[in-house]
Amino acid sequence: MGLKDEIFEQPAVLQNWLDTQLVQTQMIAQAIRQRHIDYVFLAARGTSDHAGVYAQYLWGSLNGLPVAFAAPSLFTRYSGWPRLERALVVGISQSGQSPDIVSVIDEGRRQGALTLAITNAVDSPLADAAEFALDVSAGPEKAVAATKSYTAQLLALAALGAAISDEEDKLAALWRVPHAVNEALKLDQAIAQVAAEYKAMDRCVVLGRGFNYATAHEWALKLKELAYVFADPYSAADFQHGPIAIVEPGFNMLAVAPHGAVLADIKSLLHRLREELQANLLVLSDDDEALALGNASFHLPPDVPEWLTPLVAIVPAQLFCYHLTQAKGYDTEAPRSIRKVTLTK
Amino acid sequence: MGLKDEIFEQPAVLQNWLDTQLVQTQMIAQAIRQRHIDYVFLAARGTSDHAGVYAQYLWGSLNGLPVAFAAPSLFTRYSGWPRLERALVVGISQSGQSPDIVSVIDEGRRQGALTLAITNAVDSPLADAAEFALDVSAGPEKAVAATKSYTAQLLALAALGAAISDEEDKLAALWRVPHAVNEALKLDQAIAQVAAEYKAMDRCVVLGRGFNYATAHEWALKLKELAYVFADPYSAADFQHGPIAIVEPGFNMLAVAPHGAVLADIKSLLHRLREELQANLLVLSDDDEALALGNASFHLPPDVPEWLTPLVAIVPAQLFCYHLTQAKGYDTEAPRSIRKVTLTK
Numbered sequence: 001m002g003l004k005d006e007i008f009e010q011p012a013v014l015q016n017w018l019d020t021q022l023v024q025t026q027m028i029a030q031a032i033r034q035r036h037i038d039y040v041f042l043a044a045r046g047t048s049d050h051a052g053v054y055a056q057y058l059w060g061s062l063n064g065l066p067v068a069f070a071a072p073s074l075f076t077r078y079s080g081w082p083r084l085e086r087a088l089v090v091g092i093s094q095s096g097q098s099p100d101i102v103s104v105i106d107e108g109r110r111q112g113a114l115t116l117a118i119t120n121a122v123d124s125p126l127a128d129a130a131e132f133a134l135d136v137s138a139g140p141e142k143a144v145a146a147t148k149s150y151t152a153q154l155l156a157l158a159a160l161g162a163a164i165s166d167e168e169d170k171l172a173a174l175w176r177v178p179h180a181v182n183e184a185l186k187l188d189q190a191i192a193q194v195a196a197e198y199k200a201m202d203r204c205v206v207l208g209r210g211f212n213y214a215t216a217h218e219w220a221l222k223l224k225e226l227a228y229v230f231a232d233p234y235s236a237a238d239f240q241h242g243p244i245a246i247v248e249p250g251f252n253m254l255a256v257a258p259h260g261a262v263l264a265d266i267k268s269l270l271h272r273l274r275e276e277l278q279a280n281l282l283v284l285s286d287d288d289e290a291l292a293l294g295n296a297s298f299h300l301p302p303d304v305p306e307w308l309t310p311l312v313a314i315v316p317a318q319l320f321c322y323h324l325t326q327a328k329g330y331d332t333e334a335p336r337s338i339r340k341v342t343l344t345k
Numbered sequence: 346m347g348l349k350d351e352i353f354e355q356p357a358v359l360q361n362w363l364d365t366q367l368v369q370t371q372m373i374a375q376a377i378r379q380r381h382i383d384y385v386f387l388a389a390r391g392t393s394d395h396a397g398v399y400a401q402y403l404w405g406s407l408n409g410l411p412v413a414f415a416a417p418s419l420f421t422r423y424s425g426w427p428r429l430e431r432a433l434v435v436g437i438s439q440s441g442q443s444p445d446i447v448s449v450i451d452e453g454r455r456q457g458a459l460t461l462a463i464t465n466a467v468d469s470p471l472a473d474a475a476e477f478a479l480d481v482s483a484g485p486e487k488a489v490a491a492t493k494s495y496t497a498q499l500l501a502l503a504a505l506g507a508a509i510s511d512e513e514d515k516l517a518a519l520w521r522v523p524h525a526v527n528e529a530l531k532l533d534q535a536i537a538q539v540a541a542e543y544k545a546m547d548r549c550v551v552l553g554r555g556f557n558y559a560t561a562h563e564w565a566l567k568l569k570e571l572a573y574v575f576a577d578p579y580s581a582a583d584f585q586h587g588p589i590a591i592v593e594p595g596f597n598m599l600a601v602a603p604h605g606a607v608l609a610d611i612k613s614l615l616h617r618l619r620e621e622l623q624a625n626l627l628v629l630s631d632d633d634e635a636l637a638l639g640n641a642s643f644h645l646p647p648d649v650p651e652w653l654t655p656l657v658a659i660v661p662a663q664l665f666c667y668h669l670t671q672a673k674g675y676d677t678e679a680p681r682s683i684r685k686v687t688l689t690k
Contacts, residue, residue: 038383038431039413046586060419066386066427068413073555073582074405077606082411086383086431100582145587203548203575210418225587230548232577237418237445241391242490242570245680261422277682335590337622 003143003226003332007318011182013138013148014155014311018175021137022159028116028132029163035114037088043070043104044092047146047218051092051118051153054214054310055161062161062170062307070104084113091117094141094149096124105129118156120149134160144335145226147318150218151181154311161307173305177312183301184315191316194282194296195323203230204252207239207269210262215310219254219317225335226325236266249278255294256313257285260306267293282320284313348488348571348677352663356527358483358493359500359656363520366482367504373461373477374508380459382433388415388449389437392491392563396437396463396498399559399655400506407506407515407652415449429458436462439486439494441469450474463501465494479505489680490571492663495563496526499656506652518650522657528646529660536661539627539641540668548575549597552584552614555607560655564599564662570680571670581611594623600639601658602630605651612638627665629658 040059044052049069056067065088075081076099089108091101096119106129108115117130120138127133138152155177162170204223208216216233223231231254234243247253253273257266263285270293273279283294286304291297298316300309325332385404389397394414401412410433420426421444434453436446441464451474453460462475465483472478483497500522507515549568553561561578568576576599579588592598598618602611608630615638618624628639631649636642643661645654670677 038428039411041411045583049583056414056416057419057423060416060427061423064427066384066413066415066429066432068384068411069401070411071401071405071558073580073607074402077555077610078402078406082405082409083383084411087411210422213416221587225590228591228593230575230577230591232575235418238390238394240683242566242680242683244682245570246573246575247682248573262418265422335587337589337592338585338587 001142003145003147004322006141006143006148007315007322008185010148010151010315011178011185013152014181015178017137017152017155018178021135021156025134025156025159026163028134029160031132032088032114032164036086037065037114038086040065040067040090041070041082041084041087041104041108042067042090042092043101045098045101047150047221048092048094048153050214050218050221051150051157053217054154054211055090055157057211057213058157058161058307062165075103075107076100081107084108084111087113089113089115091126091130092119092153093126094120094136094146096121096126102126102129118153120152143333144338145222151311151314158308158311173308176304177308180301180304180312181315184312187298187316188319191298191319192323195320196327197296198324199327201229201252204254205239205243206231206233206254206256207236207266208233208256209236209266210260211307211310212256212258212313215256215313215317218314219256219321222318222321225338226321226332227328227330229324236262236269240269247273247277247279251279252282253279254282255284256317257283257287257290258300258304258306258309258313259287260309263287263290266290284316346487348490348492349667351486351488351493352660352667353530355493355496355660356523356530358497359526360523362482362497362500363523366480366501370479370501370504371508373479374505376477377433377459377509381431382410382459383431385410385412385435386415386427386429386432386453387412387435387437388446390443390446392495392566393437393439393498395559395563395566396495396502398562399499399556400435400502402556402558403502403506403652407510420448420452421445426452429453429456432458434458434460436471436475437464437498438471439465439481439491441466441471447471447474463498465497488678489683490567496656496659503653503656518653521649522653525646525649525657526660529657532643532661533664536643536664537668540665541672542641543669544672546574546597546669549599550584550588551576551578551599551601552581552611553578553601554581554611555605556652556655557601557603557658560601560658560662563659564601564666567663567666570683571666571677572673572675574669581607581614585614592618592622592624596624597627598624599627600629601662602628602632602635603645603649603651603654603658604632605654608632608635611635629661
């Protein structure tokens with residue numbers, strides 16, 4: 001089992017999650033609906049933090065719940081403890097081992113808040129600490145770079161949001177995700193060819209906005225940790241507030257641009273990047289105009305509701321990173337300098 | 346008046362702010378103390394967003410107030426409106442013009458939340474929209490890159506935190522900031538020499554943690570928009586969860602490392618970066634061991650309380666960006682592709 005196997009396992013992992021975890025998720029949603037929750041207080045690091053960014057947009061738009069990120073050092077290094085009684089306190093961690101994430105759940109519980117662990121390890125300090133635990137159920141993840149545990153985290157978060165909102169059509173839409181992910185995997189050969197052309201890329205910016213701001217972050221992290229590309233994620237809005245100054249002709253810009261409420265904004269930025277600044281664009285989209293703006297582009301499967309596009313759009317991004325790492329001659333299974341479990345405090 | 350004048354104006358701007366704005370700040374703090382505020386809901390972009398990152402640590406540790414960032418596209422592009430009745434809704438913008446920031450304040454007011462604008466333009470849509478307005482009072486800022494408006498925003502945020510906590514020693518400490526900023530400006534010539542040695546730098550990572558996570562973000566943005574250096578800000582903790590893989594021998598790492606609760610963590614990472622990974626380190630610190638770890642280092646003024654160090658530590662960072670931009674032969678006053686006021690929606 002290597003990284004590529006884990007990427008290709010995702011349709012089965014997601015289908016299995018739906019088959020086995022929805023009942024528990026609806027039970028947790030029921031407990032959340034019965035409390036006066038004002039906001040979510042969320043702790044996570046690395047890839048799990050990007051799942052948290054997805055939760056910020058998802059729960060904000062589906063459930064009217066603002067998400068405050070925990071800034072773990074506030075808990076572990078400073079004396080101040082935010083008031084958490086009316087918060088839903090959430091910790092996300094693949095391994096469930098990180099002491100700083102566990103400490104946030106511990107404090108939430110001490111203050112009487114509703115606490116929830118989302119982890120791929122049900123026998124872990126994080127799952128033990130929380131009142132409720134959502135099992136990501138992705139199976140053992142051997143590769144240092146997280147892939148299937150990330151999409152399974154997103155599915156668990158999406159399902160919880162749909163269950164809290166209690167809308168039948170949203171819950172039904174979840175069941176179409178494994179098929180769409182399978183369709184995205186069929187891009188594999190086309191992606192391998194494009195990735196080979198990007199072999200010399202040593203830096204880039206990854207754009208996303210709204211739900212896919214999370215995808216931009218996760219794509220950039222994968223580019224850093226696997227292919228050692230200096231990749232910087234930006235919201236299409238924030239990028240215009242200063243960072244756009246770094247763009248020179250030929251500068252590599254990667255864009256996550258599926259259909260939806262923010263597509264027009266991203267397309268207008270892509271037009272400027274292409275025509276005025278002569279950037280080199282790689283576009284992930286299901287929109288013909290956005291695809292045509294790319295010097296290279298990957299056609300995302302159509303008919304995925306916007307709020308679920310991050311579960312599908314990350315798949316070609318993972319494949320691109322895998323093939324780029326191979327093209328550069330680096331090790332896809334054991335990136336230098338990092339470990340699977342990092343015990344920051 | 347150019348960028349360098351605005352950098353050197355900061356002690357006077359901060360002194361003037363204390364002389365003229367503290368009474369209004371204490372009145373606003375009083376109104377906040379009288380309400381049942383569970384959390385802060387904060388909207389900002391660009392440099393103002395980094396002031397928001399400072400507020401997250403400051404108000405979290407001084408006032409027990411978690412900060413949720415507004416993700417403006419949730420308001421302007423999606424239909425979901427978070428519940429805000431028990432939030433303090435804050436908008437930060439130098440110009441007070443950005444429609445997406447104004448829309449967050451508008452919605453907070455519609456829901457009956459306490460609303461606060463922090464802006465350098467008291468006659469602006471943002472100040473008009475909010476129930477309370479804190480005047481940053483930095484005077485006209487001509488350079489596209491924000492400097493004095495940023496430190497004045499930090500001072501306004503720090504003063505509000507101190508006034509809410511109502512601790513005399515915290516309020517007293519504010520008055521020592523202008524002198525410390527003036528001391529930091531005396532590093533100018535030493536910084537000019539070091540910046541010339543960094544003339545060829547085209548990429549780097551900027552590390553900070555805790556209160557100075559904001560400083561890392563602001564330093565990296567200035568490097569991008571002025572010197573076109575591809576600079577990526579990281580918390581020292583998050584950096585170890587993957588991104589550290591990009592570090593090769595000679596890779597440029599800039600670190601903001603004043604004394605305080607997170608210094609030991611940053612020093613242990615700096616040891617690893619220097620000894621194991623042979624990175625090239627530039628260190629801002631008032632701690633002898635941290636300074637000695639740098640291939641180059643700038644000695645911050647001592648005796649600044651940790652929670653106020655971001656107001657002082659950003660000053661040598663601004664000077665470094667100014668001199669680096671000059672060394673590279675770029676225009677410090679009008680960076681390419683960006684405007685002073687960006688009207689994102």
